[in-house]
Amino acid sequence: MNRIKDVNLSKVHVKDRFWSEKQRLIVDVVIPFQEQILNDEIEGVEKSHALANFRIAAGLEEGEFYGMVFQDSDVAKWLEGAAYSLTVKPDMALEERVDAIIEVIEKAQQPDGYLNTYFTVKEPEHRWQNLQECHELYCAGHMMEAAAAYYGVTGKDRLLKVMERMADNISEQFGPGKRAGIPGHQEVEIGLMRLFHATGKEKYRELAQYFIDERGRNPDFFKEEKEKRGWEHFGIEPQDTKYNQSYAPVREQKTAEGHSVRAVYMYTAMADIAGVTGEKKLLEACETLWDNITQKRMYLTGGIGSTGDGEAFTIDYDLPNDMAYAETCASIGLAFFAKKMLNISPSNKYADIMERVLFNGILSGMQMDGKKFFYVNPLEVNPGVSGVLHGYKHVRLQRTGWYACACCPPNLVRLVMSLGEYAWSESEDTVYSHLYVGGSAELDKVKIDVESSFPWEGKVEYIIHPRQQDTIFTFAVRIPSYVKKKIIRLNGDDISNCIEKKVEEKDGYLYF
Structure with missing residues (x-):
């Protein structure tokens, strides 16, 4: 199977009239601003306390857990965004601060690999009892994504090893022949697949697939879980199986x-x-x-x-x-x-x-x-x-500085800073351009420079630099469905005038 894969983000350099300004803003303003919020250093916005929660769980300071039961996920998404930002603008000071946070996270991890500040600090006796509401698996998934991202960008595996230990703890709890379980808020499945792609270890893919296969197998799972534990967190009714997509096996959902x-x-x-x-x-x-x-x-x-x-x-x-x-x-x-x-x-x-x-x-x-x-x-x-x-x-009529449930702000950061991964893909013999993002991509077989006037104009120019003179590969460029008229020039010539144009169009992509 000629599998298409994501590109290594460090090999894509965005230099675009539209997106570069967005990434510059995030690097210079948003990431430092959000770091200050996570450290409770900004007055007049919703308190976070998320980094303090980790320090308390690690035994580095006194205090009580504060925030949503899934507060850890804000730190994870910020870490992932910070990792990607290092590919856009290397920043040794930021990298050192990230390393320091990772050290605290490592110290907050329990001897059996468990990592979650809410249950470590506040309710250790209730670990893994309320999958529906308490989002231990959700938090783990986001931290797995952060670990894979930071490893991919820097080569540092400290956080990766932390989250491998957490994944092993999850595997000891749930799976075939063990406890049945599914996350109330899906995310661990993505995180486990990120661990799989980063490490090549099949056990993480198998665990991700277990959670996918298990969902909907027993639509009464969360109802039975609630009856068994006898306590609740948010008071979410487990009978609404459509709310958490557990009403039917995933392959039967239409x-x-x-x-x-x-x-x-x-x-x-x-x-x-x-x-x-x-x-x-x-x-x-x-x-x-x-x-x-x-x-x-x-x-x-x-x-x-x-x-x-x-x-x-x-x-x-x-x-x-x-x-x-x-x-x-x-x-x-x-x-x-x-x-x-x-x-x-x-x-x-x-x-x-x-x-x-x-x-x-x-x-x-x-x-x-x-x-x-x-x-x-x-x-x-x-x-x-x-x-x-x-x-x-x-x-709301106006945007807000922060939220008690602050999932969106750091989520936006990690996506925009990883834009290069969305612009390109490659397989063994084909390079795919999905978005008209200016800059360059240094791929396995070729380096491609892009000059783009999108979104203001529809003019895009690709300059191809093969690694070797005799390199053979296919270059696939998306043509949007909304385009009414297109002109494609190859080396300056309209390809409609070329006798041997060797261009095929399939599913909205031109294959050269």
Whole structure:
């Protein structure tokens, strides 16, 4: 199987009229600003305490846990974004601060590999008892992603080893012949697949697939879990199996249901696993769910999840502008899903949506000064109604400095700083250009420079530098479905005039 793979982010250099300014803002302003928030150094915004939680869990300072039960995930996503930023602008001081945080995280890890500050500091007797609400697996998944990212950028494996030990702890708890279990909020599946890609260890892919295969096998799992433990955290009713996508086995799910972020995170992992294993039934489920989202349950901006009631999908074509939820994280998750589908079957049906959410549903989540953020992204606001009346209280008129549940701001950072991975893919014999991002990509067989005037103009120029003079490969360039007229010139000549143009168009990609 000639598998398509992500490019090494350190080999892609973004130099683009549009995106370079966004990345510069994040490097110079947003990452330091968010680090200060995580350290409770910014007045007038929602308190985080997330880094202090790790120091307390590590025994480095006294105090109580503060924040959401999944507060650890804010640190993980910030670490991942900081890792990617080092490929854009090397910063030894930042790298040293990241290393120091990783050292604290390592000290917070328990002797058996367990890592979660809430249950280490506050409720150690309740570990692994409330998968539905308490998100231990979710936090672990995000930290696995951070570990894989930092290892990929710097080659440093300290955090990677920490999260391998945590993955082993999870494996000791759950799996065939052990306890049944699925995460209430999907994410660990993505994190385990990142560990698999970083280390090549099949046990991580197998554990990720276990969580995917197990979901929906017993729709009453969370109900039975609640009855067994006899306590609750948020008070979420386990009977709503569509909310957490456990109403049916994933291969039988035909429509995007429930909490939109949980859904697209799960679909991302499903697509990643299908791409590795080649399983047709899992891929077919991904294709069906993709079509349902993008054709019937998505806003013009690429926003998904139209209701604040459960931050969820509703029914086909229910997309009110003024009551839109369209969480920033949900659009980010849709971009994740798109890229994994592109790595299986390059088609502009995936790349066009990925482009749409990058420019619209995601960037709207951050103010242009980099210091205020939208969690909810409405398409229409009405003063006196939005944020006030029942049904509209989730809609804010202005962006906010931080949130008690601050999943979106660092999530946006890690996506925009890893933009190069979304622009390019490569297989053994083909290089794929998915987005018109200016800069350069140093790939296995070739270096490609890109001059792009997108999005203001549709002019894009690729300059090809083969590694060796006799290198043979195919170069595939996306042609968006919205393009009405295209002109392709090869070495200055319109390819329609070339006798041996050797160009094929398939699924919205031109193959040279």
